[in-house]
Amino acid sequence: MIFLAELPAPSRLGDILMSFLSIVFEGAPYILIGTVLSGFIAAFLPSKLLERVLPKNGVLATLLAGFMGLVFPVCECAVVPVVRRLVQKGLPLSCAITYLVSAPIINPIVIFSTMSAFQNVEAKAGALGSVGMAMARFSLGYAIAVIVGLLLLRKKPADVLSASVAAGAAKSASEIQEPVVSFNTKLVHAMRTAMRDFLDTAMYFSLGVIITSVFNTQVDQAKVDLVAGTDWAAVPSLMGLAFVLALCSTSDAFIAAPMAAFSSAAKLAFLVFGPMLDVKLVFMYSAIFRRKFVIWLCAVMFILVAGLAKPWTLLIDKVQPGAAAAATK
Secondary structure, three states: OHHHHOOOOOOHHHHHHHHHHHHHHHHHHHHHHHHHHHHHHHHHOOOOHHHHHOOOOHHHHHHHHOOHHHOOOOOHHHHHHHHHHHHHOOOOHHHHHHHHHHOOOOOHHHHHHHHHHOOOOOOEOOEOOHHHHHHHHHHHHHHHHHHHHHHOOOOOHHHHEOHHHHHHHHHHHHOOOOOOOOHHHHHHHHHHHHHHHHHHHHHHHHHHHHHHHHHHHHOOHHHHHHHOOOHHHHHHHHHHHHHHHOOOOOOOHHHHOOOOOOOHHHHHHHHHHHHHOOHHHHHHHOOOEOHHHHHHHHHHHHHHHHHHHHHHHHHHHHHHHHHHHHHHO
16 A cells, blocks of 8 residues: 555656557567567578569469468568568568568458457448458458559569668579578577667657557547548548557457447458558658658558448448358358
């Protein structure tokens, strides 16, 4: 009781710090996992292996890259450093961007968390239930990722990547044969690479979390419900909310599901746009991409999600009864 009595009084700064720490503790483990994975990719994945595994046809390779999240199930915090190393190991640019955009959505953890969050939502006309929302999120996320990837088929890495990342990719492409080194040497190289990537990624992540923490604690969240009446206002509003909240894709469905005032289209936009683009991701993207490309990517994804959310919800609603029946068998 004496300890509780000595706790500091609530304050705005204290609220911001508490929100900041909660988001950091939630996201930091995923960044660590992603950077360690990126280190092992840099040290152990042979150059050109991905080019030999993927189809030579750029369109088919991009279509397959949209499902790479099922093989490498990482969240949006972890995928950025992983993509950086994959590009430098020979992964085509269009495939890398497709994986970057789709991985936070198309992975088993997110699919099951979405179904769990919406399991108590009534599946009526115009309102998707657990199976319908999971289907809509998975399919729309895949479609948008592939569209973005296909738009970059003819782009060169130097046009998109930052100078340092592009130089690393060019160096990897020029290597004819990798030197034979011991396992211990590769392990040390993996750990050193992971350490550099973690520090680089964490810096941009922290900047985004600061902005998110201020929004979460200093803005009246009740005012958000004022725009829930029509989809033309609700869809971009929830997309903006997803942008500033910067939630993890494994937990954001539990935030969207209780928003009874919003339509399924608005919730779908929230669940698809947030993992693809939020405050912290803008800063993290800046670590590997050119500024012009980051602006282009933000604009394209916003237009695609805002334009497709409503018709995609109507499409899934037509097949949802069959899907729901199949899920109960």
